[in-house]
Amino acid sequence: MRTLTKILVVSSILSLTSLMANEGETIFKACASCHGANAEKAALGKSQIIKGWDKQKVVDALKGYKAGTYGGAMKGVMKGQVARLDDEKIEAVADYISTLK
Numbered sequence: 001m002r003t004l005t006k007i008l009v010v011s012s013i014l015s016l017t018s019l020m021a022n023e024g025e026t027i028f029k030a031c032a033s034c035h036g037a038n039a040e041k042a043a044l045g046k047s048q049i050i051k052g053w054d055k056q057k058v059v060d061a062l063k064g065y066k067a068g069t070y071g072g073a074m075k076g077v078m079k080g081q082v083a084r085l086d087d088e089k090i091e092a093v094a095d096y097i098s099t100l101k
Helices: 002-035 055-067 075-082 087-098
Strands: none
Touching (some): 002 087
């Protein structure tokens, strides 16, 4: 019985991780028009290229934009973009962006 429980727990964790990755990819589609399909562009020619950023750097930037404490030229645009994202969605999209190498 313990083995079955462990299998179910591991399976649930893997499924949740997969769902978060899919959610992150879905969220990023709205970002791709400015940042590029693989986050390879400077958004509107003014932002940093986010491809290659680690997850925590993305989370910090998005939460900073949301709070109005981060950003330069794109601060106003990004504040509006991240306003709709809760912490779970920020984590999901940050996780996805961090996989783009």
